Amino acid sequence: MPPDHLPLSRNGLPVIHGEGRLEIFVRKLLSHSLLSTEVQNAMAELPYSLRRLEPGEYIFREGDCAQICPILLSGYAFRHKISKSGGRQIVALKIPGDPLDFQSLYLKTADHNLQTLTVAELAIVSLSDLENLVVNRPPLARAVLVDILIEASIGREWLLNIGRRDALARLAHFLCELHVRLRQMASPGLDESDIPLTQEQLADLLGLTPVHINRTLRSLEASGAVRRTGRRLRVADIEQLYTIAGFSDLYLHRDNSLP
Amino acid sequence: MPPDHLPLSRNGLPVIHGEGRLEIFVRKLLSHSLLSTEVQNAMAELPYSLRRLEPGEYIFREGDCAQICPILLSGYAFRHKISKSGGRQIVALKIPGDPLDFQSLYLKTADHNLQTLTVAELAIVSLSDLENLVVNRPPLARAVLVDILIEASIGREWLLNIGRRDALARLAHFLCELHVRLRQMASPGLDESDIPLTQEQLADLLGLTPVHINRTLRSLEASGAVRRTGRRLRVADIEQLYTIAGFSDLYLHRDNSLP
DNA sequence: CGGTCTCTTGACCTCTGTCAAGTAGAGTGG
DNA sequence: CCACTCTACTTGACAGAGGTCAAGAGACCG
Numbered sequence: 001m002p003p004d005h006l007p008l009s010r011n012g013l014p015v016i017h018g019e020g021r022l023e024i025f026v027r028k029l030l031s032h033s034l035l036s037t038e039v040q041n042a043m044a045e046l047p048y049s050l051r052r053l054e055p056g057e058y059i060f061r062e063g064d065c066a067q068i069c070p071i072l073l074s075g076y077a078f079r080h081k082i083s084k085s086g087g088r089q090i091v092a093l094k095i096p097g098d099p100l101d102f103q104s105l106y107l108k109t110a111d112h113n114l115q116t117l118t119v120a121e122l123a124i125v126s127l128s129d130l131e132n133l134v135v136n137r138p139p140l141a142r143a144v145l146v147d148i149l150i151e152a153s154i155g156r157e158w159l160l161n162i163g164r165r166d167a168l169a170r171l172a173h174f175l176c177e178l179h180v181r182l183r184q185m186a187s188p189g190l191d192e193s194d195i196p197l198t199q200e201q202l203a204d205l206l207g208l209t210p211v212h213i214n215r216t217l218r219s220l221e222a223s224g225a226v227r228r229t230g231r232r233l234r235v236a237d238i239e240q241l242y243t244i245a246g247f248s249d250l251y252l253h254r255d256n257s258l259p
Numbered sequence: 260m261p262p263d264h265l266p267l268s269r270n271g272l273p274v275i276h277g278e279g280r281l282e283i284f285v286r287k288l289l290s291h292s293l294l295s296t297e298v299q300n301a302m303a304e305l306p307y308s309l310r311r312l313e314p315g316e317y318i319f320r321e322g323d324c325a326q327i328c329p330i331l332l333s334g335y336a337f338r339h340k341i342s343k344s345g346g347r348q349i350v351a352l353k354i355p356g357d358p359l360d361f362q363s364l365y366l367k368t369a370d371h372n373l374q375t376l377t378v379a380e381l382a383i384v385s386l387s388d389l390e391n392l393v394v395n396r397p398p399l400a401r402a403v404l405v406d407i408l409i410e411a412s413i414g415r416e417w418l419l420n421i422g423r424r425d426a427l428a429r430l431a432h433f434l435c436e437l438h439v440r441l442r443q444m445a446s447p448g449l450d451e452s453d454i455p456l457t458q459e460q461l462a463d464l465l466g467l468t469p470v471h472i473n474r475t476l477r478s479l480e481a482s483g484a485v486r487r488t489g490r491r492l493r494v495a496d497i498e499q500l501y502t503i504a505g506f507s508d509l510y511l512h513r514d515n516s517l518p
Numbered sequence: 519c520g521g522t523c524t525c526t527t528g529a530c531c532t533c534t535g536t537c538a539a540g541t542a543g544a545g546t547g548g
Numbered sequence: 549c550c551a552c553t554c555t556a557c558t559t560g561a562c563a564g565a566g567g568t569c570a571a572g573a574g575a576c577c578g
Contacts, residue, residue, distance in 0.1 A: 084505025
């Protein structure tokens, strides 16, 4: 039985010096911020240790006091919270390239759980290396902050989604968001039409039940917006999803680095 | 007819040099971060101009490109978004002492609307003054970031609240949060048991309808958890509200400045 | 090929929304 | 101090989106 928690903070001697695996992280920040090539190179050369996690492994738990900054190199992860009555709500979905925990560097305790969704690879960057990199590079500090602000903006859109859209539009809206975010990363081996969540996970993410997700998914399939083969769910007609969801990507702030 | 938008960015010559009105903002940051007296004094002496707003006035709108940093000195304000089908969702409630818009300093366009809930007074601080203050004061920069992170944490708890709690627990949970946040500010003239929202606003905040808020409020009143006189809503028994909501204040990170 | 985890489906239920009409406060003006 | 007016709050009847339960079928894995 593997340990429930990652033995993460064995004060991070970097093990592997990446063969450009951090490039996807650089690309993530570039998607919303301008960074000089000097900064980009410095980031790509950050020492890190690589960890491979199975689906469902916890990266940290509510109440923990994390000390490192993991970056998602491949696979998916999600943040979630559980209410006293046992209901689970997924509050964020992270895709390859996303930094997973700038927050712990500034807050004492974690207010949510972070768990892998699929097999995932993490680059564990040491706190001091990261701080050394950011200090004296205001544009990089700014890019990190922008990343945090965009995650918060996505959270607000999810509030609107769960609070005010019916099941069909709500599901469609999430599929649109994931599609846009994946396409924005434009990573080889990352298929923006492939939805990696089970129906139960979709339910926990959208504040619905698995049974109702099933019915709604079926309805989306009937209209041709998605296709399902076996357990695999794919976006079939993104334009139609946009229409069903009333989707606008303003909240993703993709224009942030434009003139 | 007053202008719909504030003429905010008349490039901010500070008009009034505060008689300690910014003290409440200092106190807000102190509630989660340690700051030296030097930093506190420098903050309190920031030049600012004072604006008084009527209930329901917009401070900025989705798509705007704000340029200043307003701080809420008295009264209440809220962030909200509107879906294509017309549903409104309040995504954040701001109380006296809260900075209202660090985000615009880093993101090009606003992704939500910001509106006053009651009569409110804002301190408008110029962008350059603020940046000058923060640069070379890392603890202050950190405190500002912590403030942003805590707002994001509150957003995640709201996702759990709307996604996974029924109307009764959901309403109770919000009342608990507001009570704790107001008490934490411990400001004279600020009554932590007084709920300043109409039933319609509570509905938009909790993803419910006004009619159902009415029924739920009535149920809370019957159990003695709240009291209503005329249109005024007050917390009557906070312990009972905690129980009904299954409330834990971990997500407010009030321990953040403790040893 | 057996085991386990998802997904499906139908019947039924209930929480919350909808509609619509009426009441009561709070402010305004006479 | 009394209309008058707005807005907010109430209330009841009814509807419907989504939840619950439970059993079975289909995928994927070793």
